Amino acid sequence: MTDTGPISVLIVDDHPMFREGLRFVLSAAGDIEVVGEAASGQEAVDLALELQPDVVIMDLAMPGMLGIEATRAIVTASPHIGVLALTMFDDDTSVFGAMRAGARGYLLKGADHAVISQAIRSVARGEVIVGSTVAAHIQQLLASPAAPAAFPGMTAREQEVLELIARGRDNARIARALGISGKTVRNHVSNVFTKLQVADRAAAIVRAREAGIGVPGGREHPTA
Structure with missing residues (x-):
């Protein structure tokens, strides 16, 4: 009481x-x-x-x-x-x-x-x-060893979005996971594509997984 x-x-x-x-x-x-x-x-x-x-x-x-x-x-x-x-x-x-x-x-x-x-x-x-x-x-x-950010030019939120993209999450699921609006997710995704210098989601996933992001057993951010 x-x-x-x-x-x-x-x-x-x-x-x-x-x-x-x-x-x-x-x-x-x-x-x-x-x-x-x-x-x-x-x-x-x-x-x-x-x-x-x-x-x-x-x-x-x-x-x-x-x-x-x-x-x-x-x-x-x-x-x-x-x-x-x-x-x-x-x-x-x-x-x-x-x-x-x-x-x-x-x-x-x-x-x-x-x-x-x-x-x-x-x-x-x-x-x-x-x-x-x-x-x-x-x-x-x-307990997992921390790893340096693969893309230091991105903000922490953009790296969170990238990891979820690499895990195959669509914008709606990213919005739910992060507790943000769909419009905000779209803005972050656009920024991620720009900083990765890629044109689409598939290319972003390739870049992310090459860096060990979103790969089973690979590096994952606890903040994702």
């Missing part, structure tokens, strides 16, 4: 049945109170700013504004609100994208109810919490 009462929580997920189930589970915790629900990223931002909950439980795959983008907007406007990502995605782009956006926690859907409740308490206290599967994934990535 907080100093003034139960931990207030906003549930963000576009599936009504999941929200209902999670609300039921949390209602039994005793020290957690669900104060609102949102079915889209923009609704999540609007309600978070209005209700000022202690914790926002955020799904990443949301209609309209994506979960990562919504997380960034909430944390930017109200840094004291803790965001706990609760999602099906365990790939490094989603994990690091959410954490870079300001999420304090990351759990996979299917986590035990007790684990979710404890994660909410930890996030409300300002702690950073990740599930065991995600923690093992992060540990593996951090």
Whole structure:
């Protein structure tokens, strides 16, 4: 519990049945109170700013504004609100994208109810919490030797975009992974092509893979 009462929580997920189930589970915790629900990223931002909950439980795959983008907007406007990502995605782009956006926690859907409740308490206290599967994934990535940037003339974001291109992601999936708009992705892709001096995606992929980017077992940026 907080100093003034139960931990207030906003549930963000576009599936009504999941929200209902999670609300039921949390209602039994005793020290957690669900104060609102949102079915889209923009609704999540609007309600978070209005209700000022202690914790926002955020799904990443949301209609309209994506979960990562919504997380960034909430944390930017109200840094004291803790965001706990609760999602099906365990790939490094989603994990690091959410954490870079300001999420304090990351759990996979299917986590035990007790684990979710404890994660909410930890996030409300300002702690950073990740599930065991995600923690093992992060540990593996951090244990890999860092490599110098293959294309130092690019910004960090452009290198992220290039790596996702090399992995075969289209613009829509890149936008979802990085929590940015499709227009912003198109601008980054254009800049990448210019700096690589290539005319199309296929040529960019060849250049990237020659540098070990996007190759299975090759160099991968944890920030991708």
